[in-house]
Amino acid sequence: MLQPLFYPESIAVLGASRTPGKVGHDIIANLLASGYGGRIIPVNPAASEVLGLPCLREIKQAEQKTDLCIIALPSALVLEAVRACLDAQAGAITVISSGFKETGVEGAELEHRIAELCQSHKVPLLGPNCLGLINTENRMNASFASRMPQPGCISVISQSGAICTALLDLAAARHTGIAKMVSIGNKADLNEGDLLIALAGDAQTKVIIAYLEDITCGDEFVKAATEASSKKPVIILKSGTTVAGQKAASSHTGVLAGAEIAYGAAFMRSGVIRADNFEALADYGALFAMQPLPKGKRVLIITNAGGPGTMAADAVEKSGMTVATLDRNTASALRQKLPLAASIGNPIDVLGDAEPDRYVAALEAAQEDEAVDAVIVILTPQAMTKPAETARAIAGCHKGDKPVVVAFMGGADVMPGREELVAAGLPDYPSPERAVAALKAMVEYAAWRKRPPRMVARFPVNRRRVERIITRRQRTNRLQIGEVKAKSILQAYGFQIPQGYLASNVGEAMEIAERIGYPVAMKIVSPDIIHKSDLGGVRLNVTSSEAVADAYDLMMLRISQRAPEAWIEGIYVEKMLSRGLEVIIGMSRDPQFGPMLMFGLGGIFVEVMKDVTFYLAPITNEEAIQMLMSTRSYEILKGKRGHKGVDLAGIANGLQRISQLTTDFPQIAELDINPFIVGESGTEPVVADARMTLQAPGVTR
Amino acid sequence: MLQPLFYPESIAVLGASRTPGKVGHDIIANLLASGYGGRIIPVNPAASEVLGLPCLREIKQAEQKTDLCIIALPSALVLEAVRACLDAQAGAITVISSGFKETGVEGAELEHRIAELCQSHKVPLLGPNCLGLINTENRMNASFASRMPQPGCISVISQSGAICTALLDLAAARHTGIAKMVSIGNKADLNEGDLLIALAGDAQTKVIIAYLEDITCGDEFVKAATEASSKKPVIILKSGTTVAGQKAASSHTGVLAGAEIAYGAAFMRSGVIRADNFEALADYGALFAMQPLPKGKRVLIITNAGGPGTMAADAVEKSGMTVATLDRNTASALRQKLPLAASIGNPIDVLGDAEPDRYVAALEAAQEDEAVDAVIVILTPQAMTKPAETARAIAGCHKGDKPVVVAFMGGADVMPGREELVAAGLPDYPSPERAVAALKAMVEYAAWRKRPPRMVARFPVNRRRVERIITRRQRTNRLQIGEVKAKSILQAYGFQIPQGYLASNVGEAMEIAERIGYPVAMKIVSPDIIHKSDLGGVRLNVTSSEAVADAYDLMMLRISQRAPEAWIEGIYVEKMLSRGLEVIIGMSRDPQFGPMLMFGLGGIFVEVMKDVTFYLAPITNEEAIQMLMSTRSYEILKGKRGHKGVDLAGIANGLQRISQLTTDFPQIAELDINPFIVGESGTEPVVADARMTLQAPGVTR
Known part of the structure; x- marks a missing residue:
């Protein structure tokens, strides 16, 4: 469905401009610079050509239908422009312009009308208030971000254009390739769920990373994210966690549950990998893009210095993964290849004067060992260290059936090594801890992928009975359901509740107690009283008929004093529970x-x-x-x-x-x-x- | 005392070599390359010159006394060499050679002899098994790390040579300056405590960062670290946390306390700032080196994009710092200078098209506002963004009385900005979260510096009584002190204990109970029984004389059945406690x-x-x-x-x-x-x- 968006054969830019710095100029310049091979059609009533391309006055002048129409006009002109694009049989529309929902009620109304219009024509709409999109496969930079990334297998969805540009900039510095990048802006039509589905089905995309500030529709998101995660890793950075508004809640559960917890639960259900910060988003993305999933969580560490090896082992242990134990045969075979002073444990310390051959010996051993699921290779730049050669050697012996992550610690000297590693598909991190964190995300995702099929049990229940109670309560607007009715609802759903009955007078209370047997508990029943015990409305362990009578009368007296307005249904007499x-x-x-x-x-x-x-x-x-x-x-x-x-x-x-x-x-x-x-x-x-x-x-x- | 180590006028290198790659060659090459201005004296019986310098056959041929002797000989020759240096009146000795404690008992013995020898001559010894040291003030690279750092105010102490080189390499990449760097190796003589004291007194050093794997002496360390922290920030990365051995412990407290917890407690006491990983060590170091301590913990965030602003606010809240509220006057003054769409809250959003002037307006407002203690400035590389100009503008209006940290997010495009910032003394971080973490460390240290003087109370106690009990127990090797004696020790130190006495027979027990009043508790007293209640050796709430008799006899019966070997002192009868x-x-x-x-x-x-x-x-x-x-x-x-x-x-x-x-x-x-x-x-x-x-x-x- 999103073919015209990602793979348009022609792109019209409404609001095309000859002024550099204007969005309508820069998008066309970016399309040209990125090497986009389709037709580019500038549209501007006041220009005859833009950047050397002939310019249409109106989109309806286009001879053929246009696959993708990009609108970069002032917001007041956008509705009209969208209509014109639809009339011209646009396949997809991107509205770059801001001035919509983010500006208030009027903008939201305008945005809504545009979205409805597109939806009624079944034409997907990206934006408004977005940066545009990039597809490296067809060399299309249909955004006003000037930096065209190198092709790769990571796709990006971002609700913030700024995060898009920061990620593109970071990817350039880290030599990371991008498949597609989509700035979803205000998400008037296409939202994160639609794009997750689209990218899950995209052959170029191996990993999806996303930055989100909110989610348009919870159900749809969970469905889409689960579908996407089942095919490829989805890593999400969600901001706005602590500022999440507290809603008024009357239950314990309600007080404890917040938006942050709901997102956590939704991500967990959907197999989404959560990045806690901006660097983690890029860190995890690189690992998933480059390395296979591990079979288990046993990690082997190779290092040329004791300290960083210990740091890595600490981090592995803290993360919940396991510091692997080398198989005895592997260890003794490796012993032959390393100097006597080398430590063949975990970490394997190849010593400070290690040249590439020792790293190769250790990595080969780790890759062959059945007791190892993943490998972390650490290098510190010591006197004899050859970062670039070591990187090349590691890349050369990397078999690719287990994830290998690398931590070249330092800066200037190790940089050449870092570039070689990334070029060879080995993710490199500046510290052991970040390598471990990325590996941990991978181990968790691998476990999620292997989860058993979800089978939700259906218990036989008395649904009609609950329906009746709830309908009556809603009709009479009595929305707080107290203990007695709540218990009968739960009983209808198979919960065991203590035997008990409502008494409207002392005699009834005594009779009920005799019938169900002592000791009994007695509780006031009133829709107006929530904290029963605070008002003296609960008595436990009542052991005789006289005590029932006393408790009944005293409770009624206290309630009449302390909550004179409350409407009292009676007193509930129930069997005391055994301890537990x-x-x-x-x-x-x-x-x-x-x-x-x-x-x-x-x-x-x-x-x-x-x-x-x-x-x-x-x-x-x-x-x-x-x-x-x-x-x-x-x-x-x-x-x-x-x-x-x-x-x-x-x-x-x-x-x-x-x-x-x-x-x-x-x-x-x-x-x-x-x-x-x-x-x-x-x-x-x-x-x-x-x-x-x-x-x-x-x-x- | 460490003057000859850090500021030698002459340096002899024993084991000087003409072969590049050998430590005895590289140190001399590094001294020459770094521009060290003192005399360099190669010593090697088989060479007449090394790197153009005349070479002595033996150190005793030196005409004057040598301030610093660096020994880079095989370990077997080191003791003799140290002796020769001491005879030649060396002011300080550095042993680079490995082959000591780290290789086993023999090496440890050799190391111990060398250290003793130096100590008896009152000559400080650095190493063995170390990288050497660097002092940028006198341009002395007396190490075999080839990278001479640029001068700066951060000094480094490291137990791992590899971490030294990684830090030097990272410092080069981040353009961070170093004052002194000391690789302490096996710490046979000079240890972390000595160097903390030395660097605390060093005028060039503004911040001390250290990597430690263990601590030589706890008391000395706490004393030295407290002294150093009281003068300047001390940031320590301590590795080997989770692998800390569990010691056998019989008390709850003993089981819960581990080496990791002890280090945490020692660092807290000493005002040491703990870095949790390698990057944090460098991150925090840079902030403390460049910026003043904050007066409080109210943080203002300036950003050109909403998402990263929210991330920063989240991180500030989670860290325990406060998201500052701008003063009303500041806010309305700022309103005049920023476009209408800009958000003047916290974060202050200067919008995606912000040029340097908006950053300046916001930063100036934040610096003037009394309600702001620290500022985080975030920049994402958007279409109109000018990272380098913005960096220069921020640096230009930075007043220096409040800490300002910067997060330029991205990679290639923001890099020029990053370099300008660091050059201007503004620490830059790749993500808001890392900026916040560094600021948090600073806020905590500032609070520690302002702590009230420590006044340890001395209570009047009966020390003699405790002394008697303990001496007797140790003499008779009864090291487990049970409830009764433990209580009398505690009573001697002013604790309130329930009234109670030891009964040796039923009659005594009944008499004691009558005297102290009911209810009573009864507990078996035996040095052989630790878990009294598991064996039926505890009865609570005994309410009458007959019940005391029954409990006494039953308890004796049960203990004779369940612990027939136990030596029984009697049964302790004490007043039951009221609840609490x-x-x-x-x-x-x-x-x-x-x-x-x-x-x-x-x-x-x-x-x-x-x-x-x-x-x-x-x-x-x-x-x-x-x-x-x-x-x-x-x-x-x-x-x-x-x-x-x-x-x-x-x-x-x-x-x-x-x-x-x-x-x-x-x-x-x-x-x-x-x-x-x-x-x-x-x-x-x-x-x-x-x-x-x-x-x-x-x-x-």
Whole structure:
């Protein structure tokens, strides 16, 4: 679909100009300079030629249809120009001009009309407010960035034109090749998802790197990113993390979940590799572009100096990868080839006076060894060191079945080596730590690619019952669902809840208690009271009929004093739960990515330590288990120092049931089961307390 | 003292050689090439001249005494050569040769003899197994690193010659100047501490950066580093962190404390700025060398693109610094100078088409504004951007009273700008994140420099009593001190312990319980039993005389069954404690740095969450409070959601008392007060259980 955008046979530039520095001039100059072979058609009513090319007064004068129309006119003229392009049967349109959504409501309105117009004609629109695009395959620099990159296999998507130019500049300095670069600007029509799909299908692109400030549509993004990541690595730098607005939330889960966490969950689900900063984006991109994925995470380090070798080993260990142990045979074979003082461990220290041959011996050994998944080669510029020769030797013996990354440490002296390495497809980093970070990203992505197929379980549930409760509540605008109703919703989705009934007077309370057996818990039921226990609305461990009566009357008295306005439905009398570990499971609906499931250990773990994990729904059983394992308190769950562990499967099951419930009912905005009481392995966990919040009617996310 | 090393008027090279590539040749060549103006005296029995210089057969032929003798001979000849140098009244000796401690026991023995010899003559010895040293002030490259750096104010200490050369190479590429560079090698005599002191007193040195793999003597290091840091910034990259050996430890504190934590504590105490990786060492060094310390931590960001501005703001927030708010007057004055579309917040966005003048307007405003402590200037290479001119303009309006750091993002296009910046004393970083990290290091160091004077409190204690207990235990080799004796030691140091007595039979136990009042706790006392409760040796909440008798007999029965070999002293009967928060305070003696104090919240916080802090003893009250505040669980200590906080002063006091105890008694290897029960503010905390381990007699650390 994006063929006319990336591979146009003709390009019209509306707003073509003869003045250097003007966008309408520079784009044409860039197209010419880059060697674009198609027709270039300047359009400007006031000029007869631009840069030696004949100029049309209007696009409708074009004799044939134009594949790509680039509009570089003042924003007020853009709508008209788009219409003219569509009339002239443009295959794709790029609006470079700014003055749209980024300037306020009027601009947004104009932008919206342009996008609608293009969409109604099924013509893809890039921009507005963008830099344009570059394709090195057909030598097309259809942007106003003057630097045409060398051809390569990394494609770039960027929401910021400045990041595009900075990346192009960095790529030039690092001799990195680019396949395609797309500046998506305001994303009125084509957004990151569309381009991920397009580039995933592009034969020239081996790696996609992207800079994003926001995401147009969460669902679409997750789908597109998953599809793209399943074919090739997608590395994203997402800015604006800490400034993410806090939304008002009434549940624990809601308070803990923020936009930043939602992006993390969406990236994890989609297999997106996250770059934490600008350098990491380029660092990771280079490694994925040049080297194969590793089979595992066992890393071997080769160095000509002890200190940097230790730094690398430290970094490998901290990253969660493993410092490989050489096979005994490999080690003894290598021993023959290196001087006696060399260390044949991991790191392999080829010593300060190492010439290229020692690096070759060590790298060959590492590549042959089955116990090694990836290799880091470190060089420091010492008296005898020959960076360029060593680089060439490393490149010469690099087999290409395992990733090899290089860290030539230093500056001026190692620079020739660095260039040779990159030319030979070996990524070089200025420090061991950056080499390790890039390798770590690769190990994680390789693991994601090998993940089992996602199988989301569907439990048999009573969906009708939940539908009825929710519909009634939304109709009457009672959006806070308290404990009793929340529990019946959860029960309809297969959760075990303690036996209990609502009592409207003392007699009923006593009767219920007798029927279900002591001890019982008693809790006030009122749509107006959220923090029941703060107002004296909860009594636990009530052990006799008289105590039930006392508790009932006292609770009613206290509530009438402390919350005289509250409408009281009655008092809920339920069987006291046996002891167990208190955990919290919940859901908060992210405006972008929909239901995010939360898990954490109860009390201080959640409140003080923030030791919680989030995952996008729907969730598989493996992912639910993964959620438990990614908390630091997992040690407690699985048992420690003589204490038995708890029923992990029960928690995972609960998370999947919430996943199903909140996927079935987009009306649920937030849900908290807190605490969810979990017993020993084999027992079924029980919902001790729960709460939900519904969306206002009509809101679907 | 190190004058002859750094400023020799004559340098003899023993092992001078005519063969390029040999160390004895290259050092002389480097001395000549660097423009060293003193006398150079090659010494070699087999040569009459080296590199055009007349060569002595032996050092004793020298007519005058030689300030610096550099020995580059095979290790077997070094002892004899050192002796000859000392006889010839050398002022300082550098042994370049390897083949010493790093090769094993024999080498270590040889090295030790050489060091002793020099020390007995009071002649400083650098090395062996080192690269030599460089001083740009007197143009002396007395090393075999061929690259002579440009003069500057950063001095380098490195335990690895390879890191020296890598840093020199990096400095050349980044146009960074160096004052002195010292490769300390095996540190047989001169170590990091000596050189910190020397460079702290060196007028050319403004910043010290060091790469260390170990530290020769913890106490000396802390003293030297504190002295140096009090004069100028000391930045250290310490490798070998995760591979630090785990020592056998019996206390909680001992298990949690490792060499890595001890280094962290020592650096914190000494004001040392820690670099986490090779690039950070150079990054931080450059900033400290070029810019003044900030007065506070409020950072203003100036950018010509939104995305990178947001990245910088994110990084500032995450680092713990503050995104500054411009003063209203500054903001409105700036508004006049920038286009309407520019954003006058923080970041200040001067827009993509910004020419140098807009950067100047923004930087001038930021420098004038009292609400700004530091400035980060970001530039991305866009169509209209003029990196070199902008760099020159920034440099031109930089006033120098607040730190200004720059991030020119990109590569080839921004490079000319980068060079202009560095030439003008403005450090430039390739990404906003690295600029922020360097600034953060500076903010922390500035705060350390402004710390109040350290006042370690001395509490009145009964030192004699503790001395008696410890001496007796060491004499009889009973090094594990159980609860009862540990409590009496702590009581002698002013800790409150519950009232309690040792009972040797049932009758005594009942009598004690009656006397101190119910409820009581009962605990088995045996030097052979460490985990009392695991064997049924603890009963809590015993509430009557009969229950005391039952508990006594049952406990004795169980212990006789479960630990028949254990020698039983009796059963300790003590007053049950009222409830409170359980914390752990303890001490583990680090082999390098001596007593390290530990604080953490009890139970899972320590065991699972590892939420603990360490500090070197002796500790001040401020530092003790700081220890509490640096745990994540501090929120619980100070009270949260209606819960009252605990007596923070009581915990801080306890830590100071342990500090005094373990400083007074180096015989104590480990100490754990677990739990230390802390009540509400104003109450005194109580030692609920405690344990100590003594050093074997004769061991002092």
